[in-house]
Amino acid sequence: MSVPPAEIVVHVCTTCRPAGGPDATEDRPGAILLRALEDALTARAAAGAPLPVRLEPVACLSVCKRPCTVAATAPDRWTYVWGDLDPATHVDEILDGLARYAASVDGIVPWRERPQIFKTGVVARIPPLPGDAPAAAE
Amino acid sequence: MSVPPAEIVVHVCTTCRPAGGPDATEDRPGAILLRALEDALTARAAAGAPLPVRLEPVACLSVCKRPCTVAATAPDRWTYVWGDLDPATHVDEILDGLARYAASVDGIVPWRERPQIFKTGVVARIPPLPGDAPAAAE
Secondary structure, three states, X not given: OOOOOOOEEEEEEOOOOOOOOOOOHHHOHHHHHHHHHHHHHHHHHHXXXXXXXXXXXXXXXXXXXXXXXXXXXXXXXXXXXXXXXXXXXXXXXXXXXXXXXXXXXXXXOOHHXXXXXXXXXXXXXXXXXXXXXXXXXX | OOOOOOOEEEEEEOOOOOOOOOOOHHHOHHHHHHHHHHHHHHHHXXXXXXXXXXXXXXXXXXXXXXXXXXXXXXXXXXXXXXXXXXXXOXXXXXXXXXXXXXXXXXXXXXXXXXXXXXXXXXXXXXXOOOOOOOOOOO
């Protein structure tokens, strides 16, 4: 079941810093992930396969022990938070998962269709406000 | 800084079950927490101090390793997810924190004013959709 993709907002925490990690803001993993996602989205659009993703940097998602962390949200959809993301290896997997999220009815992608990092890295999910979308079980 | 309290929605995960915990759905910690919160809200309203909280049970917040778990959300506010909540000891503290959340401008309660369980138990927070409310740092 799918609907035309809606624009989804993806918040990327640019602040958290693993123990011993770089102090300079622009060198932190989340800042690197944000730039890598921006570049990958630009490349997809240039290749004629744009994704309806709006990236938004955020100072803190309060998941400080599991960087990098992102949250995907959109009106009438479940919000998902994922952590343990590596900008060096996970960008394609993240975009694949976001494309499936965008194409879903309510933000819930069937378990077997989720990229591995969205299974192991899930931090939390929150329903849309009541009345906005049907409830769904995991 | 405060505004008139808005109705906030509090999702309570009723499913998760600690290792060795009860199997019967109604005996699980989240189900017990939901009933305890309902009772406490009713008592507050009867005492003339109602809280603008709408409780919503939910089957899964994907924070399965930290029961009990709740998520507070409202339009134009940051969403917060908290875990490690104990229905036997934390109900008053949870309602105190929710009252402060409801009275805040954007869902962000100053750190020093947060109940202890909302400091240690924070799982994640997610900004409102862009344009809905001002950004804020932790």
